[in-house]
Structure formats: structure tokens, C-alpha cells
Amino acid sequence: MKSLVPWFCLVAATGSQALWAEEGLLNYRQGNYFVAGKNLTLQIGKDPVADYYMARMRLYGFGELKNDNLALRYFLQSAEKGFLPAQQLMAHYYLIKEKNPEKALYWFKKAAAGGDTQAQLYSSAAYLFGYGTPKNTDAARRYAIDAAKKGNPLAQYALGLEFSSSRDHRNKKLGAIWLNKAAENGNVNALVKLADLYANGMGVAKDVNKAQELLQRAAAQNDLNAMLALGNLAKKANNPDLAKTWYEKAAAEGNADAQFALAQLYLDEKGGLYDAKVGFMWMLRAAQNDKADAQAGLSALYKEGKAVGADSQLAEQWQAQAAATRLKEQQTPAHLLVARWLSNGKADTFAASNYNLGGIYNAWQNPMALKENNYNQYPRMDEVTRQSLYKPKFKLANPQDIAISEYFDVLAPMLSGNEANDWSFKRYPINRQIQALKDSEAFALKHPKQFSVTKGVVPYPVSEEIPTFDYVGHLTHGWEHQANYQSVLTQLYDQAILGESDAQYEIGQLYQYGIAVAKNPQQAVVYFELAASQQDVRAEYNLGILYLEGQTNPVDYQKGIDWMTDAAFKGNPYAQYALANIYEKGFKDPQGNLVVQPDHQQAMAMYYLASSNQFGEAQYRLADYLVKENNAGLSVAARQNRNQLIKRLLQGAAKQGVAEAVLPLAFYHAMDADPAKQRQAFETARREADAGNPEAALLLAILYERGISVPKNPIESRYWYQKASLNPVTAFILGTYYVEGQGFNKDIEKGRALLQQAANAGFSYANLNLAILKKQAGESFLPELDKARQQNNSLAGLLLADYFLEKADNPDNMKQARDIYQHFADKGDKDAQLKLAYLYDRGLGGEANAQLAEQLYTASAEQGQPVAQYLLGQFYQMGRGGLKPDYAKAKQWYAAAKKSFAPAAVALGFVYDTVDDDYLNAADNYQHAANRDNIRGMFNLGLVYEYGKGQPVNYDKAEILYLHAAEKGYSPAMNQLAGIYFRGDKGKRDEQKALYWYKKAAELGDRDANYQLGLLSETGVATKLDFGDAVRFYQQSSDLGNAKAKMALARMYQYGLGVEKDINHAGDLYKELAANNNAYAQYRLAMLYLDGALGEKMPERGKQLLKEASNNGSQQAQKMLQWLDAQQATRVSFIEPVILNHAPVLAGQTADLMYLDALSEWNRGDETLSRMILNRLMSQFPHYIPAKRAYEQLNQQNEISIFG
Known part of the structure; x- marks a missing residue:
């Protein structure tokens, strides 16, 4: 049930931590990972969703330094609290990464209990084949039933197999039922097994024809077992030629059973196809494909000398091979059986099935992105802000954007005939x-x-003669005619x-x-x-x-x-x-x-x-009435229904020969999406306009202007506008064009006069454009704008509301704006519904109401409003209003919106990318957005290529995309582009290009670019060596949340580089980092406590921090703990392990670059690698002063007084 509790009530009830948690969840779902990390850290170990999100951030290096140990710990905490996605991941992790089937089954069972069908299938298979647990057919059946009830065809097939193999007739019937369900849901194996039941009358009435029909369906899907079964049926029916045809189809695809069947067919001396040599060859092929019966058969052929020369040695060899094959089949490892069962026989490994771990674990191809204690750039989404949604747009209404129906409503009285006043009773024809x-x-x-x-x-x-006067004839003249009557x-x-x-x-x-x-x-x-x-x-x-x-x-x-x-x-x-x-x-x-x-x-x-x-005159009169009625108060839906009714009435009237209906019908045909109807509209308008009808001339001008049924032709359009009568519509259109100088010489005075004429006649769009002209001229415009609103002009009304909302410092203005949105939303205006929904969604001008927001977003989205579709998708993605995220609905609405709103394609790609780990669909959607010049689409697609998400790394494509986005001012793209140039990912380094883009990005406040500039300034790479600049850049990056910059800053203060030495400030920085589980900061802080550098020595606190750092993956901390333990134990000695020099060897690398690499590793917490690089640097460049100083600083750590 949806929660209707406003967010402020939740705050009052649960305090600020609950608010932070909620905000943290929303930040994560929005992709605002740095902010999410700050809020979610407070909920670690308390909220399973927070644990799961923090785990993913640590795993992917999104907003938090990548740390696989921490990620796994958080996943475990979340899974233990019952969060299904975490349980699913732990199950796959132990199955694929750790190859621990016992622990994998433990988590699959947990996920199965949570309703996960895939987990239920795995649990069923594990119990069925005894993988990670003793075999237990009852347990296997229970899990299969759970999955089968949800419509899973594999589970239904498994149940069908089990029940159909029972001796109980009732179970056989049940087996047939399950097989039918599986077959209906697309399981080909179920078709084959069901055919077997019908062929043999097991659990169903025997029906060979039905069996053949089912097998034909399966064979049409290229199922080899179906082909084999069809061959067996044909053989049983004494049709060896047909059997041969089916066997050959399957055998050609490598099916050993079919090859063996062919061998038997050709070796049958009583059969019509007997050919010993051909039979021998098929037997050999089947034997080579590990068919044990074929190997035994081949042995018999060699022993008896049939179809081949007798050879006892080969006979013995093939007999031994057959025995070995049978033994191997009996000893097939359980994991193979489970993998084959779960993949319907298509895969021998879990990695090749739907049970792969996925995501960064195996789909990312760039080793740099897998490096620990580094940040990876994350995909971004566009944001629809309050400013962008409500910013008043004082722009003249474009006549071409106004619906023809709006024009027709004004013109309709001019199109009416006189029959309404001059009517008479209709007469039926006489005899x-x-x-x-x-x-x-x-x-x-x-x-x-x-x-x-x-x-x-x-x-x-x-008679041709002139008759003489005949009195009698005169009296009886016309008697024949009267006789007829x-x-x-x-x-x-x-x-x-x-x-x-x-x-x-x-x-x-x-x-x-x-x-x-x-x-x-x-x-x-x-x-x-x-x-x-x-x-x-x-x-x-x-x-x-x-x-x-x-x-x-x-x-x-x-x-x-x-x-x-x-x-x-x-x-x-x-x-x-x-x-x-x-x-x-x-x-x-x-x-x-x-x-x-x-x-x-x-x-x-x-x-x-x-x-x-279907009385034509009545249809016309009714249409005429409906058109003339004041429809300004109608809702959008009611107006659409009214227009459809009028159109049908006019069509009927025109069909019945009512001439007055023809031109009005042409207006409605012009509104139709059907090209044939549009063509009829053009032909009617042209014909009537040529005959001098001024309203037809106006319609013809509109058709030429908009390119309806004909190519756009502004010259023809202007000609016919001038031929049209000066009605309110013509006055509005020409007035707007004169003001803008569009197609006519610019004449603001004349344009305003025409607009005023249209406004005086009651055409609200003229009031709207007059209001905008007055606003531009600095005149009072609100009364004119309000006139248009009072005539129910939604464009004017929403503009007025936006204007009031922009001045929301006045509560009355906010209320007026909200009332206007409500008024037009109630009438079904999709834009008003969108804007009102956003107010309720974000709690602007009143209490937030997620339920109302959802209703209004939906109403607008269903009318095709793309921004509403996008925001409704985001509503479901975010899980607003206390709801859980509904990614299926989110993707549905994003897909609907992306056709005309590129940010929706980005959002859809983001969900595929960060939720589903479906990089193919993510890339497709990012490409869709990039093709429409969306900078985030370009950037996100660039990340797919740079990190090799689900595809090989492609720096060329990444560079092109980053460059396009960077040139449009997008700082994250600038930073990534600089990285490609700096590292020389395409083969050649270009430090100056890199520096240019780092600076551009840093000027825009990019945290990662500021960090890189700090590192460059500290080492003198690509720019002058300047510790002061380094500190400044590090500080800016640190303030924006970059942990590596904060680590570098702590080092600068600890050793007095570019700033006055301040060990206490360095300690404070280490504390901030340590509180966020930064292992190296915990280690460094522990050393300060042990040394007493922050005051008195605190060995217990130091040792506790070392334990935490060790648990978080710090090798230095682990080594120091071992040393401390050795010092405390009288019989334990500590021998420091020899560190092999595995520093990367880069031929011809300069001293400054080696120094930069060393400091970069130090900042990310890999002191061991930093030492290695510095050692090599000092051996190659012993007089390089900056490196010598860093070398000495690192070595100071081994001379702490507590160690004697």
C-alpha cells in the first residue's frame, strides 16, 4: 500500500538521520554519488538498502574510492538483513567468483524465499543433482513448484518430466499438464516430451498425429531431439525414407544419437536402405562424438568383420572406449549437470548462462577501471529543474503552432449557411x-x-394534319391522360x-x-x-x-x-x-x-x-451548433470528443449532399493525421478558394504554410492570406507576422493594430501576443494576459502562472499560480497537469503529496507529454513517496518519452547501466541521446567505450564523444578527455592538451580536474612545480568530496609542502577520511597515535585503527599489526617480508612522470607501490630533488620512536 505520509512527518517521527537516509537513497538513485556517500555513511549497518548502495559505490568506484573488500562487507551486511538484490549478488559471487557451491546455495535459498524465480530454479537444480548439498528430490520439487507457479517454463518442464515418469497414472496426467504449460510458454523440450506421451499414450490418450504435430513445431525451431523423434516415429511406421530424412537433418548438426540411428537404419539387413559401408561410416561418426552405444556397435562390427575387415585389436579398443564413456557419463560433475539443466542444455558453465556475476566483475575490459582505491567516472542523468520547468517564456505565440481546431472555432460562424433560418417541412415523394x-x-x-x-x-x-374544330372533341380533350390518372x-x-x-x-x-x-x-x-x-x-x-x-x-x-x-x-x-x-x-x-x-x-x-x-441536414445543423457553442470551458478530453463528433457529423452531412458541410469538413480533414484526408482538405480548399471563398483561401494559406498535403510554400501562403477576408484569425496571423517581420515588411504598429482587431473579436491568442508585446515594450501587460486566461487560453494561463511562480517570494503569487495550474489541470491540459504534479512532487507552495503527483504525472504522460513521461519514469525510479523503486515502470515511461525528449533516453540508459548492468541496452540509449546532441548521452557513451563496458575498450570513439561534450561546456567530459591525452591512451601523450582541458574543467568546478591540477602542480608535470598551487587545487577538490585530494592535502600539511607544517590539521584530515573507512588514512592516523605526534601516545587507539585498516584492505596496517604482536610476544619474532619490485616498467619515462606516478599511488593509499616507484626513480635519477624528499618522507615512517 502506498504511503501518504508527508516527508516532514517522517522527519518529526524518526529524526534527522532518517531524513539523511532518505536523501541518501534518492541521491544514489539520481546518480549523485558523492552526496549519497556522505548521507548513507551514517546508515551503514542499520539500513540494508543503504548497505547495498554503499557496496555498489565501493565496488564501482562511484563517488567512493573503489574497495572490493568494503564492497563485499556491505553486500554481506545488506544480504543478512534480507535485502533481495544483495542476496542475489552474494549467491552469484560465491557461485562464480569464489566457486563455493555451499555458500552459493545458502544465498540462493535466501533469495528464493524472497520470491526470486532464478534463485528458485538454481536451488531446485542444486538439490536435484546434489551440488553444494546432498541430493534431495523433495526439496528440488518444492523449489521447482514455486518457480513453475510463476510461469517459468523450465520449472514447468522439470515438473512435467518428474510427474510423467511416475508409475501413478494420476501423476502422469499431472505431468502432461505441466508439460503443456511449459510448451505454451515456449519450452521446446516440453514439446518433444509431450509428443512422446501422446505417441505412447502415457497420461494422455494415444494420438500419433498429435505427437507428430508437436514434434513438427519443435523441429521448426531447429530442435535436434525433435528431428530425432520424428525419425523414430517414421521408422516405427515402416517409413525408412522419411526416417532417414529426419535423422540426416539432425546428424548434419552433429547429433550423435541421430548418427547412431542412421547407422542402425543402414545396417538393418531386412530394411529397405541396407548399406553396410554407409552404416559403418555413420557408426564411426557417432562413436567419435562420444556415443557409447555407437562405440560398442563399432567394436561389434570390427569383431564380426561386418562392413569392415575384422580387427580384434580395434574391437577391443572401441569396447574399452565404450566402457570409459559410460563411466564418464556416470561420473559427470554435478556443476556441469546443474549448468546444463539451468540453460536447457545450452551451456556447460554458469558464466555462459544467466547466472554470471555480471557488471564490473567480468564485463569491464579496462584494467585501469578495476584498480583499487581509485574513482571511476559514473554516468549522469539530466535534471528537470524548477527553473527550467517554470521559467516564463515571453515569446509570441507562433501562428503555425496553434491547432487548426482553435482557428476553426473562431471561423465557424462565418461558414454557416442560411438554411437554419429558411427551413420547411421535408416532403416524401408521391406515388x-x-x-x-x-x-x-x-x-x-x-x-x-x-x-x-x-x-x-x-x-x-x-396526327400531322391541322384538325378542324370539333365541339365534342373539345369537351373530351385529354381524356386519355385523365384515364391514366x-x-x-x-x-x-x-x-x-x-x-x-x-x-x-x-x-x-x-x-x-x-x-x-x-x-x-x-x-x-x-x-x-x-x-x-x-x-x-x-x-x-x-x-x-x-x-x-x-x-x-x-x-x-x-x-x-x-x-x-x-x-x-x-x-x-x-x-x-x-x-x-x-x-x-x-x-x-x-x-x-x-x-x-x-x-x-x-x-x-x-x-x-x-x-x-444519418439525416444530412440534421447532421450539419447539429455540427454547426456544437461548433458555435462556447467550448472554452471544456476539458481537453471533452474537446477532443466534441471535435471527433463534429467531424463525423460533417462527414455524414457532406455524404448526404449538404454543400455547406464541405468546407468545414475540409478544416477537420486538415487536422487529421491521415494523408488521404489531408489531401481531400487541400483539394476542397483549393477549389473553393479559386471560386472566391475567403475562408477557403485562409485554409489554403494555412495548408501551404504548414506543408499539409503539399510542400511548404511561404510565397503561396502569403498570397492566400492576403486573399482571405480580414477575420479574427487572419488578423491574428498577419498581425503576428507584421510584428515579427516574417514574410512581410516589419511593421509593429500595423501588427499591433491587427492583433487588437483580433482581440476585440474575442480571439484569445491575440490577447496573448499583445500582452507579450507590451511586456517587451515595458508596458503593463498582466491585464491583457489575464484576458486571454479568462477566455480559457491555457497557453496564456500557464504563462501567467509561471510568471507568478517566478515571484514566489509573495505567498499570494504562489497561490495564484497554483490555482491557475489546478484550473487548467482539471480541464485536462497536459502541461498544467505536469506543472501541478511537479509542485506536489517537490512540495513547492504547499505540502508534498506523492499520490497526487503520481496521478497528475500519469494523466499528463498518457496524453503524450514527454517531460511528464520523463518525470513519471523518474518518480518510479526514485521510489518517491515512500515507494520502492519500480524500475519496470520507470523504463516503460522513459522509453515512451525518449522519442521526443533526449534526457529520457539518457535516463533509460542510466537504469540499464547502473541497475541492470545491461551495457548493450545502455549504450543503445546513450547513442540515441547523443545523436540528438545531448551532452550527457555523449559523456555516458564515452564511458562505455573508455571502460570497455561489455565491449572492447575504444579510446577513439570515447575521445570523439568527450570532445563533442567538452566543446559544449560539459566539465566531466573535459576531465575524461584530458585523461586520455595525458595518459596517451591512443599511443601518444599530449600533456599540453591535457592541461588545457584540465584547466577548463577546473574553472567549472570539476573536482577531479582540480585534483589532477594539484598533482601536476606538485610534480611539475606539464606545468611549473608550485606547491602553493598544488595545495590550492587539492583544497578545492577536497572541498568537493575527492578523498584522494584530501589525502594529498593531509600529506602536504604533515610535511609542510606549500603550507606551514601542521601535523594536527593533517591529523584532522586523516580522521575525516578514516571515518569513511579509508584504509590508508586509518593506517596513517594509527601511526600518528602510536608515535604520539598528535599529543600523547595512544597505542590502543592506534592498534584499533590498524585493525580497521587491515580489515579494509591495507597491507601496511596488516604488517604493522604483525610487528606489534611480535613485539608483545616473547617467543614470536617478526620477519618483514621481502617486497619484490613490481613497479611498472615504462621505457624512457622521465623523472617527473615517475614522480607523479609515485605520488598518485601514495594519494590513493598504495604506499607499497609508491615506494617501489620512488626506489626505481632514486636509482635512475639520484639527484632529482622532489623525489628525494618524498623518498625520505616515506622512510621516516620506519623510524618511529616506539619501534626502538
Whole structure:
């Protein structure tokens, strides 16, 4: 359960040490190792996590001098307190480094109890094969079950094997179940064993086809045992050719069992493939591959003289070899069996499996990085600071960065048609035959010949002669046409009488409109009601029209509403659309009396209903309403949903032929990521703009400007901007460009005027840019900025909040800032959520709240905000809020952020590098960041190459990366680059280049560069010899935490080099170092106590310090303890061991460089090596004064008075 206790409560409860511990843990996880070391030292032996972190720092030389003895001690302390990562390391350490299977199993069992699957597998294997413990199949099974329950396929396979080999039928079934699970989880051996069960009907119903299917799946993964088994099945089925094919595939890969099977196949005299010579050759190959049965078979062939000449001597030799092979198989060492079992038969050593120790123990290739009592440079992460996150950016809003949807919301009223005001009831078409007759009467330049309905397709006779007046004919003129109408009417009446609702409805239409019959609304009502009684919603709709148009007697508008409502709720889109319009505006009678009150809610409901029925005009009207609604108060999610709905409505309307929907839809297509939609937007905008539509011209200008569907073209864009009408959007865009002089002659006055015009029209981005212009001009800008914020412009609101936060010395400003962030965060603005999360995360302006911080980071990150993704990853990496680090989640969010935020790639690489010891993935991510010009990515990748982490050392690549980062002002890269030049890692030393970069780094406060300059100044290498400068540089480095610099400084004070001799100050420095378990400082301090150099002699305290120094790896202290013990014992003598001179031999090395090496070794605590170098130096350069002085100082230690 997550802890919600604020950090200050924890401090109150547990005191400052708990705070230091918490800070130390966070410092370590951030990679701030020097600070972490100071805080965590207080928790050594008390907190297992602190022990573990200090152990890693000592092991890797990160922030603490590398000391393997101390590292192991801290790992052990942490493991004994139950910290799983420490237990895992101790297990691997004893398995690989110490080769002590008993102790390894002890720690693997501890880790297994902590839920580590890998440890459970090892423990199972150790008990199964008796490695480091007596064999115990019950214990092996228990550990395997624990791992199998977690889905581990190897454990599931092992259980499957065990249970399937049982004589109990129920266990065989259980074995099949476990094998199935293992197979589903990708264990190929499980497929092969499961196939064997199906082939023989053990624990499952016999099914040879199923067995073959499973083996085929395994063989497809190139499993040789599967191929062998397929060959055996084919042989059993009397198909030697198929058996041969499978055997040959496995045999070609060196499988001795397959080779032996082939030999038997060819040597079978009754088989169809009998060939003794070929059989002999395969038998020989199998025997040479240590197949005991093949060796015995070969012996038999030589003895019997089959396929080869009889040779009793060779027969005896092969028989002896077979016996030896069988004996060897029986005596296979347990460690080989365990290694093979754990690797699924792929490895014979633990080092080649997942049980390797990893990290610096075996993956670092540079010997210099493995040297004791040295610092190694550590990878760094970028930091998102409060200043970088909240610094107000008073920069004009770029028109190209504003979402097209923001522009469209302002333009939408200008794109609306007039149909909203000029609507009428939609009419259903009349009977098709009646319509055809009406069409024949329509005025036209030329009519087609008329056809009689009653006489089929026979045309009416047309006379060419001028007719004489015929009175009877005049009275009966057109009787044929009337006869056609009557024929259709008769047919409809007949159908209506029979109760067909369509006929009833169509007759009602004829009476309603007076077509083919006299207009008679009352008669229309009769027929419509007949149809309506049969649920014909068209009839209900038309009834509604008759009543609402006042065509009935008596007039009854309410009845019309009722009929219309009934039709609408039965799904009639015409009725739904009609009611929507009625409720939208209200309904008046001819005298102007309001019959139906406007009801916006009802109107919108009807528009939604009609739109859901794909009624184009309703879809357009609804989209138009949604666009015009004030959406400034909507949340981000709500606005996105609204935009999606509007887009769908416009698409539907355009598809239904609503012309007014086409241009608005083009705006939405322009916002789409689909190139095809973008192309449609461009084509529509171009077509409409060419036709003179000013809003289309604006869209076309935007498309050209942003390169949407066409290449960017600023000239075309400016042309179309000028063609567009001067609406608020155009005024904003042109105003901004005139102010900036972008594409137009710079004219600030004209630009401000246009921006003011846009602002007066309510476009908030214009207010924002006006505020920024006023700020730049030194005018009052806050009111203008606040106007934009009040219109819910998040960009303006966050800028205002950032401005207030920058002046957080005023509590009111901090509160205002927090309130603004909260307001926009509540609406789903991802940037506001990020900034508010950071406040809660770091406790700025109020109490820290890790739970709220996590929620807000997550909300922002899920919207794709890369900095929020990065900080959420860091939140999980740091284990903020009392949580344990969750590196899986951290890596997930870093991976999401790294695409657009390079520091996330650095952080991801850092986790792989310092937590997982996965240098391949670390390097990949550092490279990703370096490719994006990230200096820490370059530096960290340089370390991978310099130290040879998981790959050969490559100084060339390291130099290039360091140089790029150094040229960008990154001091750690300068220091490493200087080191490469100084040591001559690429073959040739360049002391002056090294000095240049050391100085540059030191000027930027780099602790290691200051130390190196101190060493150079003390020895006169690359610069003048100057003890005063040396002391100054050492002091600066020491103040920054460099222990070697502090050791050098102590020596300078002890012997009065560059400063007045001050043994007490030297003692204080040794005490500081000794308190941090610096073995050489403990030794030096012990000698001062024993000698009484700090006052009276303190032999007991001195001896205690010698013991501590010895435990921490000091050979000098161990030797001195032996000497003291010898002095106290009457019968014990001490013979000082002869120290062989193993100082490095560097041909042609100058005196000053030898002297520098000697002092460098002295500073890191290796007095023995320092002596060796000085001895050699004095023998080669006896008159080199600086070395002579150091030589004498070292030898003084052997003349202490207490030793007589």
C-alpha cells in the first residue's frame, strides 16, 4: 500500500538521520554519488538498502574510492538483513567468483524465499543433482513448484518430466499438464516430451498425429531431439525414407544419437536402405562424438568383420572406449549437470548462462577501471529543474503552432449557411406513377412521346394534319391522360380498401397536395390515419404537417405536435428534424401567436436523433451548433470528443449532399493525421478558394504554410492570406507576422493594430501576443494576459502562472499560480497537469503529496507529454513517496518519452547501466541521446567505450564523444578527455592538451580536474612545480568530496609542502577520511597515535585503527599489526617480508612522470607501490630533488620512536 505520509512527518517521527537516509537513497538513485556517500555513511549497518548502495559505490568506484573488500562487507551486511538484490549478488559471487557451491546455495535459498524465480530454479537444480548439498528430490520439487507457479517454463518442464515418469497414472496426467504449460510458454523440450506421451499414450490418450504435430513445431525451431523423434516415429511406421530424412537433418548438426540411428537404419539387413559401408561410416561418426552405444556397435562390427575387415585389436579398443564413456557419463560433475539443466542444455558453465556475476566483475575490459582505491567516472542523468520547468517564456505565440481546431472555432460562424433560418417541412415523394404523369405535363422544349398506362407501350397517335374544330372533341380533350390518372387512382383505392398502408398513405398525399384529385385536407387526414394505425410513420409525419400548417378543421396545433412527436420517437428522421427546428425557434400561428415555446434542450435532442439516422441536414445543423457553442470551458478530453463528433457529423452531412458541410469538413480533414484526408482538405480548399471563398483561401494559406498535403510554400501562403477576408484569425496571423517581420515588411504598429482587431473579436491568442508585446515594450501587460486566461487560453494561463511562480517570494503569487495550474489541470491540459504534479512532487507552495503527483504525472504522460513521461519514469525510479523503486515502470515511461525528449533516453540508459548492468541496452540509449546532441548521452557513451563496458575498450570513439561534450561546456567530459591525452591512451601523450582541458574543467568546478591540477602542480608535470598551487587545487577538490585530494592535502600539511607544517590539521584530515573507512588514512592516523605526534601516545587507539585498516584492505596496517604482536610476544619474532619490485616498467619515462606516478599511488593509499616507484626513480635519477624528499618522507615512517 502506498504511503501518504508527508516527508516532514517522517522527519518529526524518526529524526534527522532518517531524513539523511532518505536523501541518501534518492541521491544514489539520481546518480549523485558523492552526496549519497556522505548521507548513507551514517546508515551503514542499520539500513540494508543503504548497505547495498554503499557496496555498489565501493565496488564501482562511484563517488567512493573503489574497495572490493568494503564492497563485499556491505553486500554481506545488506544480504543478512534480507535485502533481495544483495542476496542475489552474494549467491552469484560465491557461485562464480569464489566457486563455493555451499555458500552459493545458502544465498540462493535466501533469495528464493524472497520470491526470486532464478534463485528458485538454481536451488531446485542444486538439490536435484546434489551440488553444494546432498541430493534431495523433495526439496528440488518444492523449489521447482514455486518457480513453475510463476510461469517459468523450465520449472514447468522439470515438473512435467518428474510427474510423467511416475508409475501413478494420476501423476502422469499431472505431468502432461505441466508439460503443456511449459510448451505454451515456449519450452521446446516440453514439446518433444509431450509428443512422446501422446505417441505412447502415457497420461494422455494415444494420438500419433498429435505427437507428430508437436514434434513438427519443435523441429521448426531447429530442435535436434525433435528431428530425432520424428525419425523414430517414421521408422516405427515402416517409413525408412522419411526416417532417414529426419535423422540426416539432425546428424548434419552433429547429433550423435541421430548418427547412431542412421547407422542402425543402414545396417538393418531386412530394411529397405541396407548399406553396410554407409552404416559403418555413420557408426564411426557417432562413436567419435562420444556415443557409447555407437562405440560398442563399432567394436561389434570390427569383431564380426561386418562392413569392415575384422580387427580384434580395434574391437577391443572401441569396447574399452565404450566402457570409459559410460563411466564418464556416470561420473559427470554435478556443476556441469546443474549448468546444463539451468540453460536447457545450452551451456556447460554458469558464466555462459544467466547466472554470471555480471557488471564490473567480468564485463569491464579496462584494467585501469578495476584498480583499487581509485574513482571511476559514473554516468549522469539530466535534471528537470524548477527553473527550467517554470521559467516564463515571453515569446509570441507562433501562428503555425496553434491547432487548426482553435482557428476553426473562431471561423465557424462565418461558414454557416442560411438554411437554419429558411427551413420547411421535408416532403416524401408521391406515388411514382402519379409523379411520372405529372412530369409529362411539365413545361419543356420537347416532350418524349406519351405512353398509355392502360395500353402498355403503344404510343398515342399523333396526327400531322391541322384538325378542324370539333365541339365534342373539345369537351373530351385529354381524356386519355385523365384515364391514366384514374387508372392509377383505381389501383390505389383497391389496395387501400384491402388495408395496404402504402396505398392509404399515397392517397392521403394526393388529397393533401390536390394531385389527380381535388385538394381535401380532411380526406387526407382520413387516409393518413388509416395508414398511421398500421404504424406507417410517414403518415404520422404528414398528419403532423397538416395540423401544424392549420389545414384541418378545426385547427389543432397540439395534435400536430403530438403526431410529429410520435413519428419522431418511432425513428422518423423527417419528424425528428422538423421538431428540432420547431423547438429551436418556437412555432407561431399565422397571426404571430407563439404556439410552441422554444426549447433548446428538446431541439438538440431531436437533432441528435435525426443525426443518428444519418439525416444530412440534421447532421450539419447539429455540427454547426456544437461548433458555435462556447467550448472554452471544456476539458481537453471533452474537446477532443466534441471535435471527433463534429467531424463525423460533417462527414455524414457532406455524404448526404449538404454543400455547406464541405468546407468545414475540409478544416477537420486538415487536422487529421491521415494523408488521404489531408489531401481531400487541400483539394476542397483549393477549389473553393479559386471560386472566391475567403475562408477557403485562409485554409489554403494555412495548408501551404504548414506543408499539409503539399510542400511548404511561404510565397503561396502569403498570397492566400492576403486573399482571405480580414477575420479574427487572419488578423491574428498577419498581425503576428507584421510584428515579427516574417514574410512581410516589419511593421509593429500595423501588427499591433491587427492583433487588437483580433482581440476585440474575442480571439484569445491575440490577447496573448499583445500582452507579450507590451511586456517587451515595458508596458503593463498582466491585464491583457489575464484576458486571454479568462477566455480559457491555457497557453496564456500557464504563462501567467509561471510568471507568478517566478515571484514566489509573495505567498499570494504562489497561490495564484497554483490555482491557475489546478484550473487548467482539471480541464485536462497536459502541461498544467505536469506543472501541478511537479509542485506536489517537490512540495513547492504547499505540502508534498506523492499520490497526487503520481496521478497528475500519469494523466499528463498518457496524453503524450514527454517531460511528464520523463518525470513519471523518474518518480518510479526514485521510489518517491515512500515507494520502492519500480524500475519496470520507470523504463516503460522513459522509453515512451525518449522519442521526443533526449534526457529520457539518457535516463533509460542510466537504469540499464547502473541497475541492470545491461551495457548493450545502455549504450543503445546513450547513442540515441547523443545523436540528438545531448551532452550527457555523449559523456555516458564515452564511458562505455573508455571502460570497455561489455565491449572492447575504444579510446577513439570515447575521445570523439568527450570532445563533442567538452566543446559544449560539459566539465566531466573535459576531465575524461584530458585523461586520455595525458595518459596517451591512443599511443601518444599530449600533456599540453591535457592541461588545457584540465584547466577548463577546473574553472567549472570539476573536482577531479582540480585534483589532477594539484598533482601536476606538485610534480611539475606539464606545468611549473608550485606547491602553493598544488595545495590550492587539492583544497578545492577536497572541498568537493575527492578523498584522494584530501589525502594529498593531509600529506602536504604533515610535511609542510606549500603550507606551514601542521601535523594536527593533517591529523584532522586523516580522521575525516578514516571515518569513511579509508584504509590508508586509518593506517596513517594509527601511526600518528602510536608515535604520539598528535599529543600523547595512544597505542590502543592506534592498534584499533590498524585493525580497521587491515580489515579494509591495507597491507601496511596488516604488517604493522604483525610487528606489534611480535613485539608483545616473547617467543614470536617478526620477519618483514621481502617486497619484490613490481613497479611498472615504462621505457624512457622521465623523472617527473615517475614522480607523479609515485605520488598518485601514495594519494590513493598504495604506499607499497609508491615506494617501489620512488626506489626505481632514486636509482635512475639520484639527484632529482622532489623525489628525494618524498623518498625520505616515506622512510621516516620506519623510524618511529616506539619501534626502538
